Amino acid sequence: MxxxxxxxxxxxxxxxxxxxxxxxxxxxAMPGDPFSGLVTPxxxxxxIAELREQAGLNDPWPQQYVRWIGNAFQGDFGISYIKxxxxxxxxxxxxxxxxxxxxxxxxxxxxxxxxxxxxxxxxQNSILDRIVxxxxxxxxxxxxxxxxxxVLWAFGYQLQWFPTxxxxxxxxxxxxxxxxxxxxxxxxxxxITQALLSTxxxxxxxxxxxxxxxxxxxxxxxxxxxxxxxxxxxxHIFRNASLPVASILGYEITNLVGGAIYIExxxxxxxxxxxxxxxxxxxxxxxxxALVLLLGIATLVGTLLSDxxxxxxxxxxxxx
Numbered sequence: 001m002x003x004x005x006x007x008x009x010x011x012x013x014x015x016x017x018x019x020x021x022x023x024x025x026x027x028x029a030m031p032g033d034p035f036s037g038l039v040t041p042x043x044x045x046x047x048i049a050e051l052r053e054q055a056g057l058n059d060p061w062p063q064q065y066v067r068w069i070g071n072a073f074q075g076d077f078g079i080s081y082i083k084x085x086x087x088x089x090x091x092x093x094x095x096x097x098x099x100x101x102x103x104x105x106x107x108x109x110x111x112x113x114x115x116x117x118x119x120x121x122x123x124q125n126s127i128l129d130r131i132v133x134x135x136x137x138x139x140x141x142x143x144x145x146x147x148x149x150x151v152l153w154a155f156g157y158q159l160q161w162f163p164t165x166x167x168x169x170x171x172x173x174x175x176x177x178x179x180x181x182x183x184x185x186x187x188x189x190x191x192i193t194q195a196l197l198s199t200x201x202x203x204x205x206x207x208x209x210x211x212x213x214x215x216x217x218x219x220x221x222x223x224x225x226x227x228x229x230x231x232x233x234x235x236h237i238f239r240n241a242s243l244p245v246a247s248i249l250g251y252e253i254t255n256l257v258g259g260a261i262y263i264e265x266x267x268x269x270x271x272x273x274x275x276x277x278x279x280x281x282x283x284x285x286x287x288x289x290a291l292v293l294l295l296g297i298a299t300l301v302g303t304l305l306s307d308x309x310x311x312x313x314x315x316x317x318x319x320x
Contacts, residue, residue: 162189167187
């Protein structure tokens with residue numbers, strides 16, 4: 001297994017090279033440059049041209065790519081044109097917020113999806129199944145920004161149960177219980193919103209597999225031996241029905257990071273998603289290319305992680 005994983009990691013190298021080329025070309029194809037926003041009627045055109053020359057933007061694209069990718073492999077993604085600091089430091093300042101948001105969203109997603117999927121499949125065509133189906137349809141069809149705005153308006157502005165922006169109260173001492181409780185208050189509303197939007201696929205997969213598993217021979221055998229019905233569902237059916245869910249687990253982790261763009265922007269949460277939007281607005285190409293490249297790497301890692309999880313859940317499955 002470890003040899004296969006190592007071989008898959010080696011195969012990721014050419015994929016990363018192709019990904020980096022696409023990211024760089026698409027970034028360069030965007031209109032304007034980081035210095036376009038500095039142009040005013042009083043701006044000296046020679047000064048703008050000098051800044052572009054100093055940044056190497058006048059060099060041929062292949063030369064710029066080689067310089068950029070060479071520095072990127074060393075962990076140097078350049079300087080943010082907006083914040084005037086290394087891109088690595090800019091991303092690091094927001095990565096922790098996004099990671100904590102993704103972890104809490106991941107936990108809430110599966111705490112909601114697994115019970116609903118199991119119950120919906122177990123009590124097929126019941127009132128409960130229809131209620132879950134309606135919820136599943138709404139969560140799948142509703143645009144992320146619509147649900148986020150509704151949740152923010154209801155629980156943030158009307159009921160005032162949660163803060164409406166930010167990631168923490170200034171002045172609290174890090175490491176204390178009050179500090180973490182305060183952090184949780186800022187993160188729980190966007191996490192619940194994103195979790196509600198992420199449950200549809202998992203519920204549907206699980207429900208379908210539970211319905212199919214109920215008619216399998218091993219279930220009939222277990223019932224004939226007098227195994228309690230709850231034990232059949234919790235141990236036998238759930239183990240087999242969870243295989244499709246496990247197969248998308250790595251992708252779900254990646255989607256949580258990438259899908260936080262809408263959530264973080266609407267809730268004013270200072271994470272990587274909001275940084276991405278701000279960088280596009282300010283044409284901060286060095287930050288944009290770094291974020292897209294990191295997200296692409298996370299996607300490749302998520303693919304590998306899904307295969308590893310599948311092989312752990314079902315030993316009969318081996319990574320090809």
